[in-house]
Amino acid sequence: MSSANIPANFPVSRLRRLRRTPLLRDLVRETHISADDLIYPVFVEEEIDTPQDIESLPGVQRIPEKLLADEVRAIAADGVRAILLFGISHHKDATGSDTCKDHGLMARMVRIAKEAAPEMLVITDNCFCEYTDHGHCGVVHEDTVDNDATLELLGQQAVVAARAGADMVAPSAMMDGQIRAIRQALDAAGFPDMPIMAYSSKFASALYGPFRVAAGSALKGNRATYQMDSMNTREAIRESVLDEAEGADMLMVKPALAYLDIIAKLRERTLLPLVAYQVSGEYAMIKFAAAAGAIDETRVVNETLGSIKRAGADLIITYFARDYIRSHR
Numbered sequence: 001m002s003s004a005n006i007p008a009n010f011p012v013s014r015l016r017r018l019r020r021t022p023l024l025r026d027l028v029r030e031t032h033i034s035a036d037d038l039i040y041p042v043f044v045e046e047e048i049d050t051p052q053d054i055e056s057l058p059g060v061q062r063i064p065e066k067l068l069a070d071e072v073r074a075i076a077a078d079g080v081r082a083i084l085l086f087g088i089s090h091h092k093d094a095t096g097s098d099t100c101k102d103h104g105l106m107a108r109m110v111r112i113a114k115e116a117a118p119e120m121l122v123i124t125d126n127c128f129c130e131y132t133d134h135g136h137c138g139v140v141h142e143d144t145v146d147n148d149a150t151l152e153l154l155g156q157q158a159v160v161a162a163r164a165g166a167d168m169v170a171p172s173a174m175m176d177g178q179i180r181a182i183r184q185a186l187d188a189a190g191f192p193d194m195p196i197m198a199y200s201s202k203f204a205s206a207l208y209g210p211f212r213v214a215a216g217s218a219l220k221g222n223r224a225t226y227q228m229d230s231m232n233t234r235e236a237i238r239e240s241v242l243d244e245a246e247g248a249d250m251l252m253v254k255p256a257l258a259y260l261d262i263i264a265k266l267r268e269r270t271l272l273p274l275v276a277y278q279v280s281g282e283y284a285m286i287k288f289a290a291a292a293g294a295i296d297e298t299r300v301v302n303e304t305l306g307s308i309k310r311a312g313a314d315l316i317i318t319y320f321a322r323d324y325i326r327s328h329r
Contacts, residue, residue, distance in 0.1 A: 031310045033302075033324070039123065039275075040080045040321035043214050044068055044109045045088035056210035057280055058287045060319055062088055068109055069116035079325040082121035084170065084317055085109050088216045089131045095139055096131030100156040102163060105131075110164035123197060124161040126154060126171040126182070135219035137173040137226065145226055147175050154178050155185030162191040170252070172199035174226045179246035197275060198248035200240035201262055203228045207255045207281030214280065236262045237269060244272055253313070255279040257304060260311040267312025276313035278304070283319040298327065 007013070018028045045052065045062040052062040063071045075083060087105040091098045098104040106124060113122045128150070129137045138150030150173060158169045169186075171178050179198050186194045204227035212219065228235060236259075240251045251270060253263050254277035263276055286304070290297035301320050308316050318324070 031306050033305050033309055035079045035081050035325045037309065037315055038080065038321040038324065039082045039084050039315060039317040040075060041084045041086060041317060041319060042071070043086050043088060046105050047090045054210065054214045056213050056284055057319065058291070060214065062214065065105070065109060068112045072113045072116040072120060075322060076117040076120050078322045079329060080321055082123060083113065084123045084125055085113065086125050086215050087130055092131055092133040094133060095153060096128035099128065099131045100153060100160055102160055104160070106157070107160050107164040110161060110166045114165040121167045123168040123170050124166045126157050126161065126169050127173045128153070129217045129219070130215045135217045137223065138175060150175050151177055151181040155181050158182045159185050159189040159191070162186060162189065162194045168195045168197055170197040170199060172202060174199065174202050177246070179243045179248045183247035195249040196247065197250040197252060198243040199254055200243040200248060200251040201228065201236040201253045201266065203230045203255065203259065205230060205255050205279070207258065207279050210280035210284045233262065233265065237265060240266050241269065244270055248272065250275050252277060255282060256308050256316070257282050260307060263308065263311040263313055273314045274312055275315045275317065276308045278308065278316060278318040280319070
């Protein structure tokens with residue numbers, strides 16, 4: 001290096017001084033991830049006897065309802081503090097009515113999970129795509145999802161989850177006004193303290209493919225009329241700002257890695273806890289690349305989770321939660 005290119009404060013400022021040893025690097029690390037930051041998704045299928053492997057999601061299984069209690073206890077033993085439940089229904093219809101029943105799959109799996117691990121934070125994914133025979137996230141009229149008819153059902157569904165013992169509801173249908181409708185329904189039913197984690201900036205992403213297989217959601221058509229265009233930034237902020245105004249207690253960006261800019265911009269606009277969902281496609285890409293020997297899975301998981309936290313997320317929903325926590329205990 002020529003003297004002309006040496007900074008004026010060199011050698012007084014040498015940034016490498018704090019990188020010399022692992023202890024020094026740990027002491028000055030700015031971003032940290034712990035079990036308190038991670039939420040683990042769990043797929044629960046009724047009327048099956050054995051866990052079902054998901055080929056496009058290596059290491060993830062559909063858990064039989066009858067084995068859910070054992071699975072939840074195992075998840076808790078790994079150090080996971082919070083789970084997000086998805087039901088795979090064998091009783092689908094046009095409106096997803098099973099999920100609005102106190103004896104339906106959603107309510108049953110909440111009760112099982114809470115009884116198995118009372119200390120576990122149990123969150124329900126509140127939508128209809130796993131419970132409808134058409135795979136859409138609400139009531140379909142004339143080939144389009146009826147926003148306002150779906151709002152009423154979302155309110156009913158949230159109340160069922162609350163009565164079953166859920167600690168939080170997470171509406172993901174992307175219907176206009178869904179947070180307000182759910183808040184009103186919960187309050188009217190005597191659950192004013194039930195928090196709502198809003199899937200507030202949820203994009204119509206190609207990265208959901210493995211999830212659709214895992215959740216048994218055989219979509220007829222697409223969700224472009226209610227999920228967001230992946231090219232839109234301002235609309236994403238607007239969606240989340242509206243959800244906050246309607247009473248959301250947490251806001252979510254989904255997917256995470258392809259939308260770090262949205263997370264960062266939203267962090268500047270809200271004081272609410274911010275959640276990011278590292279979705280199935282993001283998980284699968286890392287898994288398959290690692291299996292091919294192209295990357296070091298552990299290091300890439302650490303790096304990607306760190307990038308999501310660094311962008312501004314407080315919490316991360318990730319299929320890597322169990323592995324990450326086990327490896328950092």
